[in-house]
Amino acid sequence: MNAEPVLSVRELVVRFATDAGTVHAVNGVTFDVGAGDAIGLVGESGSGKTVTSLAVMRLLPKAGRIVSGEVVFRGKELTTLSEHEMRGLRGKEISMVLQDPLSSLNPVLTIGEQIAEAIRAHEDVGRRAARERAAELLGSVGIPGAGDQLERFPHQFSGGMRQRVMIATALVLHPKVLIADEPTTALDVTVQAQVLELLHELTKELGTAIVLISHDLGIMARMTRRITVMYAGFVMESAPTVELFARPRHPYTVGLLGSIPRAGADGELRPIEGAPPDLERAPVGCPFEPRCARRIAACRETMPPLVPAADASHLVACHNPVPS
Amino acid sequence: MGGLIARRLAFMVFVIWGVTFVTFFLSRVVPGDPVRLLAGPRAGKAELAHIRDLYGLDEPLPAQYRRYMTDLLHGDLGTSFVTRRDVTSDIAAFLPATLELSGYALLLGFVGGLVAGSVAAFRRGSGVDAAGRLSAIAGLSVPAFWLALLLQLLFHTQLGWFPLGGRLDASVTPPPHITGLLTIDSLLTLNLSAFSNALWHLALPVVTLAAGVYGLMTRVVRTSVLDVLGEDYVRAAEAKGLTRWRVIRRHVLRNGLLPAVTILGLEFGLLASGVFVVEAVFQWPGLGSYAFNAIQAADYNATLGATLVIAIIYVFTNLIVDLGYLYLDPRIRYS
Structure with missing residues (x-):
């Protein structure tokens, strides 16, 4: 990882006030993204990945609130920024797919209008200039006949083309960080690969750091240099991608890796027993404890801190980690 | 697109024919004999027979209907038994008052509902939202005749702020007939005193008639704006760094108001039925009053003529609304 992270999230806590009570969506999430780096947030649905990304953008729904923690972008603390300043960053410095x-x-808006409005939100350019750049951009994400396509409406595009448009729009102002939340989950497998390839190429070319959010470890392995594993709003383990796949230390990570179907493997698929905890209860102890095969007495009492396991770059939050 | 319009027009002709058919036979079976009303209580048998013969009312019903339709195709709506004038010229005289009344009511109800519905959605769960929802329910459920009487009692009898009825005070000289809409004609002739007097007379009937439209609009807009606020494209627009107002205008309202356009046709229906009651209560000399009196006097031709005109207006506005929707929603335009 680079010495100076471009985006740094520290001990982020997000809660939602609902009619049924408080939802503890994110409980102290920490990660860094270096300039031009690619990191992944992985976890089951409801593990707080999306909420974390929305909190970084300060686009949480009304009921959601950042309770504590820091989000530092290029030395600037985002959680205390005014809405006006924050808007200046969205789409320009940090963008989202x-x-x-x-x-x-x-x-009801044409593709062209929707790309152009992203440019015009931050730069004082005319309608025509914005359109020309939009056309150029569509070409660069591999949409043929880009000029004519600008006049078309979203429903006239396929899913893969629409996601290319979204990626193009997100990268049009050359942001420093791109947060991609499950960018290919809704696409066909064949299209998935193309879209990921495009994402990879463009971010590399522009030097944009990418935070990839997914539940798909296969995508993570291909796209990221470092992975943070989340569960019930907590970080369970964080390690360089290669290290994580080779030597997972957290029982949950081991479980996740064990539940990937692999062609040619003779072992059975091993799903993790049980279901994620109810986020409406204040977390006590390790949230994975009820499902964990390696639980010990301490797991019920305290959430273990995220500490270096083997070396400084491999962090794990577990009282009884898997031996390497 | 052209094919669609042609199909719709053909369908409209069918609907309008249906209206004449139903109204024609319905008006003949309801009790009341126009000939007796026309001839007066002291008329003898011979006189009654003479009048019946004069208006062709002694012929069998199918023959009468055939004659009516033949005249209709030549643009002749027959003669009113009561006013003894062409129904066509009667309608031309009474229609502008109704158009003025319902035009303002539609405008007030539509715009009021748009604003109230959107604000209620943006401030969901707040006092403003509660007030918006309550007023919408009230607007929809309060009967027009009752609201009309209530407004008259409060603003005329108690406070004396507004007139009881009519289009203009007797002391005010009406502006020359240009469009027949008093507010427009008085403005065109720069007659400001007539203009303000006409507006002053419009206030209570317009509010009464607008209440239902406002209620329906508010509810539809609130629900649809709430739906749109939860859409991913609104979040995507925010993530582009657009200002809040731009997100609301371009993304939330553009989509949230589509259903409002759809129900515009329905609202014409609300207006058309409300206008009878409102005109009767406020002594508004419009088509509603004309039809109301015609029905009471069993004035067949006048009843049919008024109903036909209202049906034609209703069907045409619905066509226009559908075409407008086609323009606003590209998903329909291209499929």
Whole structure:
């Protein structure tokens, strides 16, 4: 990892006030992204990945609140920034690609209008200049006949094309960080590979750091240099990608890796028993304890801190980690 | 697109024919004999027979209907038994008052509902939201005749702020007939005193008529804006760094108001039925009053003529609304 992270999230805590009570969505998440780096947040649905990314963008739904923690972008603390300053960063310095390309484009505006508005939100350029750049951009994400495509509406595009449009829009102003939340989950497998390849190439070319959010470890292995494993709003383990796959230390990570189907492997698929905990209860102890095969008495009492396991770059939060 | 319009027009002709058919036979079976009303209580048998013969009312119903339709195709709506004038010229005289009344009511209800519905959605769960929802329910459920009487009692009898009815005070000289809409005609002739007097007379009937439209609009807009606020594309727009106002205008309202356009046709229906009651209570000399009196006097031709005109307006506005929707929603335009 680079010495100076471009984005640094420290002990982030996010809670939601609902009619049923407080939801403890994110409980002290920490990770760093170096300039031009690629990191992954992995975990089951409900593990707090998406909430973490929305908190970084300060786009949490009304009921959600950052209770404590820091989000530092290039030395600037984002959690205390005014809405006006924050808006200046969104789309320009930090941008986002959402999970479902079918629903993240406005059905009544043309593709061209939707790309151009991202440019015009931050730069004082005319309609025409914005359109020309939009056309150029569509070409660069491999959409043929880009000029004519600008006049078309989202429903006239396939899912893969729409996600290319979203990626193009997110990268149009050359942001320092791109948060991609399950960018290929809604796509066909064949299209997935193309979109990931595009994402990889463009971010590399522009020097954009990428925070990839996914539950798919296969994608993580291909796309990231470092992975942070989340469970019930906690970071369970964080390690360089290669290290994590070779020597997982947290029982949950081991469980995740064991539940990937592998062609040719003779072993059975081993799902993790049980279900994630109810986030409406204040967390006591390790949230994975009820499902953990290696639980010990301490697991019920305290959440273990995230500490270096073998070396300084491999962090694990476990009272009884798997021996390497 | 052209095919669609042609199909719709053909369908409209069918609907309008259906309206004439139903109204024609319905008006003949309801009790009341126009001939007796026309001839007066002291008329003898011979006189009644003479009048019946004069208006062709002694012929069998199918023959009468055939004659009515033949005249209709030649643009002749027959003669009113009561006013003894062409129904066509009667309608031309009474229609502008109704158009003015319902035009303002539609505008007020539509715009009011748009604003109230959107604000309620943006401030969901707040006092403003509660007030918006309550007023919407009230607007939809309070009967027009009752609201009309209530407004008259409060603003005329108690406070004396607004007139009881009519379009203009007797002391005010009406502006020359240009469009027939008093507010427009008075403005065109720069007659400001007539303009303000006409507006002053419009206030209570317009509010009464607008209440239902406002209620329906508010509810539809609130629900649809709430739906849109939860859409990914709104979040994506925010993530682009657009200002809040831009997100609301371009993304939330553009989509949230589509259903409002859809129900515009329905609201014309609300207006058309409300206008009878409101005109009767406020002594508004419009088509509603004309039809109301015609029905009471069993004035067949006048009843049919008024119903036909209202049906034609209703069907045409619905066509326009559908075409407008086609323009606003590209998903329909291209499929």
